Structures are given as structure tokens and as C-alpha cells.
Amino acid sequence: MMTFDQILPVVKTVLAPHAALIARIQPVVINRDLNGRVRLIVSANVERETETWAGCRSIVKELAERLGAHAFPAEQMILLEDDMTSVLTDVPGFTLEGFEGVIVVDRLASEGRWASIAPVSDGVPRVVFFSIKGGVGRSTSLAASAWSLAESGKRVLVLDLDLESPGLSSGLLPADKRPAYGITDWLVEDLVNNGGAVFEDMVATSELAHDGEIYVVPAHGSAPGDYIAKLGRVWMPKINEQGKQERWSQRLSRLLDQLEQRWQPDIILIDSRSGIDEVASSCVTDLGAGLVLLFAIDGEQTWSGYRILFSYWHQADVVRDIRERLQLVGAMIPETSAIEYFANLKERSWDLFSDALYDEVPPGATTDELWNFDDSDEVAPHYPWPIKWHRGFAALTSLHTRLEQIDRQEVRSIYGTLVDGLNDFSGDIQ
Incomplete structure (x- = not known):
């Protein structure tokens, strides 16, 4: 058949x-x-x-x-x-x-473009937080990372692009400090050349930071309004002034450029929707991110999902355009049997990356001119950046209150490797 x-x-x-x-x-x-x-x-x-x-x-x-x-x-x-x-x-x-x-x-019904990899942005470093499946602490990790980076003096721009399941802003902003509009509002208004009407009122400054700044761009504003009706329109393409069709992801990229120019951040953190859909595709491949964090827990859904994605990049012959931007993050490392769990996570990650992303090393050849890493190489993209599971960070809804009371040492004990990696990527190793 x-x-x-x-x-x-x-x-x-x-x-x-x-x-x-x-x-x-x-x-x-x-x-x-x-x-x-x-x-x-x-x-x-x-x-x-x-x-x-x-x-x-x-x-x-x-x-x-x-x-x-x-x-x-x-x-x-x-x-x-x-x-x-x-x-x-x-x-x-x-x-x-x-x-x-x-x-x-x-010819696809959606605009998911996993096979089209945009060049890394020439502007400030952009980082995408992505996961194949939800519920792995991705958004919480982003919020804690933004807080830690700002505490070290950085100006951090945070975008909630999980448009169909928004909530990141609640971890960084109290309800009465959220901006009037969000990304969804801008995308809808941009269709009728009215994006400027909401642009200045779609960013709020978090009061959690003391030494730096956290600028938060939520999925929607303080009053979501007719959110479902707006959400059904954000994916629309637009005919621009030159008469060419501009995909929704291109419009989103244009918004990000404008936000970067207006707010002058040191680093941009983007919370992507989980899964292999068009929103995630735009975040991972279209926005010029130089670092894409792949959140993973040790489960078959994780590995089969990433294998599907990596295989598609191979088929589309774009794997070399994206692989050097990837970094696995070991999410929610359990408190019990943590050493055994991490070892197994690393082994599964190595199996995936070596099969799907790394260059094959022929017998007798060296790896000098090949993109390949040993399984125990701690700077390799397959080597997980571990994040410990912590009861106090398990719920994003309470994170704002949690961050008001926390100190750097506690964040570092949970997210230290992740924050160090982000500092390294942004050119400021702590």
C-alpha cells in the first residue's frame, strides 16, 4: 500500500x-x-x-x-x-x-518552516527556550534566568511567544504592572498598519531587578479583550508597501527588531511554544537566535520528538545551519537518584546527537575537521545543562512572589549552569 x-x-x-x-x-x-x-x-x-x-x-x-x-x-x-x-x-x-x-x-496548510533557517541576528544575542513537550519548567527557567542576568547588571528583554498558552509575564510582573497590550495585539494591529498605536504600551519593566532591567513583552495585555478572535488572526500574512506578501513570522521578526532598537537590551530571551508547530518553528528558525535551548526530560516523548525534528533537518539539508546553535538542557533533575538520572539523560542525549547531528568519523580519521564531540565532553551541545527540580519553583503562577524573596545563591544552586551558559553566550562570563 x-x-x-x-x-x-x-x-x-x-x-x-x-x-x-x-x-x-x-x-x-x-x-x-x-x-x-x-x-x-x-x-x-x-x-x-x-x-x-x-x-x-x-x-x-x-x-x-x-x-x-x-x-x-x-x-x-x-x-x-x-x-x-x-x-x-x-x-x-x-x-x-x-x-x-x-x-x-x-505546499503546507500551516506556515511552519522548519526547513528554512534564518541567519543569526547581527544585533544583541537572542536565545530561544524550546521544548518538544510542555510541563518541563521551560518558562520558569526563563523567568529565573532573566532575573539572574538582570541581577548581574544586564538589560534583559523577555518575549512570551507561547501565544496559545500565555503566562510567562505572571512570573515577572504583578497583575497591576502588566502592560496594556501584548504581542498578539501588535500582530493584529500591524495587519492594518496600526502597530504603532500599541507599540509603546506593550512593554513593562519588572520591579524584580535591582542592578539591571527586565523588559517584559507579554503575549497579551493586562485586559486580554477578544483574545481568541485576535489569536485567530495573528498568523495572517500581510501585503507590505512593496506589494510583496510578508509571512506572519517575518512580521514577528520585524517587531523583534523594533523592540531591540527601542529598548536596547543586552540579551533577548524568547519563550517558545512547545511542540513541532508553526509558532515553535518561527521561534527556533526565523528569529535569528544564536542559541536554542532544547529542554528535555528523560522520557520517550522527548527523544522521539527531537529525533523527528533532527531527521527533518537532515532531510531538508539544513542541519549544518542550525546544529551549532543547539544546546540540550536537562530539565527538572529529580532530588532522588539524581546522579543516575543525569547519567542516563546524558547517554540518551549523546545517542541522539551523535546519530542525528554529529559528523560521522570514518575509521582512522581525526575529528579536527569534523563536527563531533566525545560523549563526556562537557562543552558539547549534547551534554545537558542541568536544572534541579525545586518545590519553590514548581509553579510559575507563584514565581513573582518567589523571586521577590529569593537571593542569588538559591537561584544559582538550581539554575547555575544555565545562567553561566547564557552569560558565556552573551560574552560576559561570570
Whole structure:
């Protein structure tokens, strides 16, 4: 039985005998539509060459037969385009493994773009706090990190981009100090060129910091208003002044640039939604983060989820664009059997990273020119930055009160490795 996962292996098998033809007519686009059905897109010039056109017709005939429900009828399997560049502009695509000049383009119902990795921002350091699954203390860790960084004198900008499950601002701001608007308000107003109306009133300064500053940009304002209706619009693209479509993630990136320019932080901490959805995709791949913290607990959901994501980066041939930004964080290390738990977490992390991200070291070769680490290398991205489970930090809702009463030493005992790592990343090792 033919299923979606077999599409690309079948395409490779069918194309292999036609390598010379593919090289002559490239680029060739394998277009997977919203329903997972395949067509080939080639230059209109191909039809004018009798022998070449016959070869293309032979390819699509076999593809239609072998792909079954995942193909169009053979007579509809080829789309001709005068401008192939326009076909490949601003769409999620990747080179088909083993076939130079063959690009797989996925037409997706959502705007998740895990295969498109934006360059690291030229501005201040940006850090994304991400987790495959929720409930691992990610947002609490971000709040505590912001507090600790500010206590050391830094100006910290914090964004709550967990738009569908907001709450980070409650850990850093009392209810009466939250700003009137939030990220969702700006994204909706920006659609009608009215973002400036809310921009100055979407940032609040936390009173928790003494030596530095914590600027908090919440998902929504102090009065959420018609939040569900607004949330349904934040993902909308916009036609900009140049007449080009601007994806919601591009609009979000523009907002982040404006916030950075206005508030002049030393570091930006971004709380991402958990899971493999379009919000998380935008946070991890689109906002120019130089450091992406992968929160993990030792469970099958964690490892299978990260393996799916890493495998996709491999398939899309972008793994080298993202892997050096990644760092595993060992979340909620238990109080009992902590040594054994951490050892197992490190081993599972090493297995994942060495299989999916690190370069393979051939027999007799050295690692000098390869991206590879020993399993016990404490500066390797697979080596977990440990965060101890602590009853006083278990609930984000009470975190603001907790941080009002805490001292640096207590935060350091729980989050010390994480804070040191963030200081190192931002160029100020404590």
C-alpha cells in the first residue's frame, strides 16, 4: 500500500535512471500539494525539445503508476513554468537527496518552516527556550534566568511567544504592572498598519531587578479583550508597501527588531511554544537566535520528538545551519537518584546527537575537521545543562512572589549552569 512516507523513496527510484535528463533540464521541482499529491514542475522550454519532452512524459507516467493516490493522473503530472525562479521563491523546499537540481517543495496548510533557517541576528544575542513537550519548567527557567542576568547588571528583554498558552509575564510582573497590550495585539494591529498605536504600551519593566532591567513583552495585555478572535488572526500574512506578501513570522521578526532598537537590551530571551508547530518553528528558525535551548526530560516523548525534528533537518539539508546553535538542557533533575538520572539523560542525549547531528568519523580519521564531540565532553551541545527540580519553583503562577524573596545563591544552586551558559553566550562570563 502506497503511503505519504513512501513518496520520496519512490521518486528517487523513478528518477535514478534519468540522471542525465534531469541534469539537462534542472531545476526540476517535485511539488507536493496540500493533499500530499505530487506533480513535476519544469521549465516551459522542455516541451519544445521532442526527445527531452518524451523523457519527461515517461518519468511522470511511471510516477503516476507507482505513487497511486499520491499522484495526479499522468496527463496532469507536469506543470510548465516560464519563470522557474518564481516557483522557488519564498516557499519551503529542499534538495532531493542524491539529485542535484531536484527540489522538493511542500505546499503546507500551516506556515511552519522548519526547513528554512534564518541567519543569526547581527544585533544583541537572542536565545530561544524550546521544548518538544510542555510541563518541563521551560518558562520558569526563563523567568529565573532573566532575573539572574538582570541581577548581574544586564538589560534583559523577555518575549512570551507561547501565544496559545500565555503566562510567562505572571512570573515577572504583578497583575497591576502588566502592560496594556501584548504581542498578539501588535500582530493584529500591524495587519492594518496600526502597530504603532500599541507599540509603546506593550512593554513593562519588572520591579524584580535591582542592578539591571527586565523588559517584559507579554503575549497579551493586562485586559486580554477578544483574545481568541485576535489569536485567530495573528498568523495572517500581510501585503507590505512593496506589494510583496510578508509571512506572519517575518512580521514577528520585524517587531523583534523594533523592540531591540527601542529598548536596547543586552540579551533577548524568547519563550517558545512547545511542540513541532508553526509558532515553535518561527521561534527556533526565523528569529535569528544564536542559541536554542532544547529542554528535555528523560522520557520517550522527548527523544522521539527531537529525533523527528533532527531527521527533518537532515532531510531538508539544513542541519549544518542550525546544529551549532543547539544546546540540550536537562530539565527538572529529580532530588532522588539524581546522579543516575543525569547519567542516563546524558547517554540518551549523546545517542541522539551523535546519530542525528554529529559528523560521522570514518575509521582512522581525526575529528579536527569534523563536527563531533566525545560523549563526556562537557562543552558539547549534547551534554545537558542541568536544572534541579525545586518545590519553590514548581509553579510559575507563584514565581513573582518567589523571586521577590529569593537571593542569588538559591537561584544559582538550581539554575547555575544555565545562567553561566547564557552569560558565556552573551560574552560576559561570570
